[in-house]
Amino acid sequence: MRVVYHSYGGSFSSALAAGIHTGxxxxxxxxxxxxxxxxxxxxxxxxxxxxxxHYAGTDAExxxxxxxxxxKAFNIIENALRGVxxxxxxDPRKLYFVNTFPITNMEMRVGIFLYHRKILxxxxxxxxxxxxxxxxxxxxxxxxxxxxxxxxxx
Amino acid sequence: MYIIYHCFGSAHSSVIASAIHVGMLPxxxxxxxxxxxxxxxxxxxxxxxxxxxFYVGRDELGIEVYILGMANNKEVLIKSLDSLLKIYHIxxxxxxxxxxxxxxxxxxxxxxxxxxxLGLIKIGRPLTIKGVQKAYYQFVHLVETVKDQxxxxxMGDPSHSFE
Numbered sequence: 001m002r003v004v005y006h007s008y009g010g011s012f013s014s015a016l017a018a019g020i021h022t023g024x025x026x027x028x029x030x031x032x033x034x035x036x037x038x039x040x041x042x043x044x045x046x047x048x049x050x051x052x053x054h055y056a057g058t059d060a061e062x063x064x065x066x067x068x069x070x071x072k073a074f075n076i077i078e079n080a081l082r083g084v085x086x087x088x089x090x091d092p093r094k095l096y097f098v099n100t101f102p103i104t105n106m107e108m109r110v111g112i113f114l115y116h117r118k119i120l121x122x123x124x125x126x127x128x129x130x131x132x133x134x135x136x137x138x139x140x141x142x143x144x145x146x147x148x149x150x151x152x153x154x
Numbered sequence: 155m156y157i158i159y160h161c162f163g164s165a166h167s168s169v170i171a172s173a174i175h176v177g178m179l180p181x182x183x184x185x186x187x188x189x190x191x192x193x194x195x196x197x198x199x200x201x202x203x204x205x206x207x208f209y210v211g212r213d214e215l216g217i218e219v220y221i222l223g224m225a226n227n228k229e230v231l232i233k234s235l236d237s238l239l240k241i242y243h244i245x246x247x248x249x250x251x252x253x254x255x256x257x258x259x260x261x262x263x264x265x266x267x268x269x270x271x272l273g274l275i276k277i278g279r280p281l282t283i284k285g286v287q288k289a290y291y292q293f294v295h296l297v298e299t300v301k302d303q304x305x306x307x308x309m310g311d312p313s314h315s316f317e
């Protein structure tokens with residue numbers, strides 16, 4: 001199976017989810033600021049590469065984990081990706097999409113908004129990290145659910 | 155090899171271009187209203203169907219031709235399709251994306267907006283057909299360019315065979 005986590009910009013919440021899923025970030029405790037800054041999965045999404053599907057790694061079961069920025073066009077993108085997979089005779093059910101935007105909290109949303117517009121960058125980053133630490137166990141719960149879905153789909 | 159003609163809503167320009175490609179419409183004369191309006195998918199695609207590719211037919215070389223509506227997300231969508239092909243190890247020249255929206259004129263645009271967005275089919279549809287007839291040879295030209303490209307790329311790749 002291939003799992004694609006997607007969010008608006010593909011630089012933070014989807015990267016965080018992909019990082020937890022691949023094991024790059026610990027599930028037991030929220031990451032420190034330095035863990036997030038050191039993790040190569042973040043800061044990959046820029047407005048120029050929205051739509052590009054980034055590879056994050058494989059999980060313990062051998063599923064390939066990806067993440068992407070889909071702007072607000074995710075329904076169209078999902079239709080098109082699955083449709084094209086059918087065209088090239090691949091199984092569209094082997095691609096599993098997870099939207100990470102609904103579990104982000106207000107701090108994260110404001111932080112992402114400011115950070116990407118390069119307004120108040122250091123406080124925005126601090127807000128973003130604080131928000132993601134607060135929402136961290138929502139993320140791990142989401143990934144547990146994804147993994148149990150993958151287990152069922154096997 | 156697969157060819158996808160894409161435009162805004164896969165309702166007008168991509169339908170015309172793909173129909174010319176597979177031989178449903180003539181290349182040497184302008185088609186009559188009846189010929190255009192009876193094309194599959196012509197002025198039919200609903201808003202929620204944007205993004206799903208539709209099969210049109212095979213051309214004389216056996217290549218499958220599809221249409222796809224991308225709305226305003228052309229750049230994002232093309233990038234994600236490129237990534238998808240890389241992930242599945244499919245050669246880039248196996249899937250050809252052709253933008254047919256560039257051939258469309260204002261009359262078809264307005265007609266398409268009236269018919270598809272506002273649901274005023276009686277006014278919109280004849281307008282789209284008028285626009286298509288006016289710019290018809292541009293579509294023929296686009297399809298000829300695509301066919302030339304396909305021939306060139308398939309000649310350079312001897313492993314590829316058309317069934």
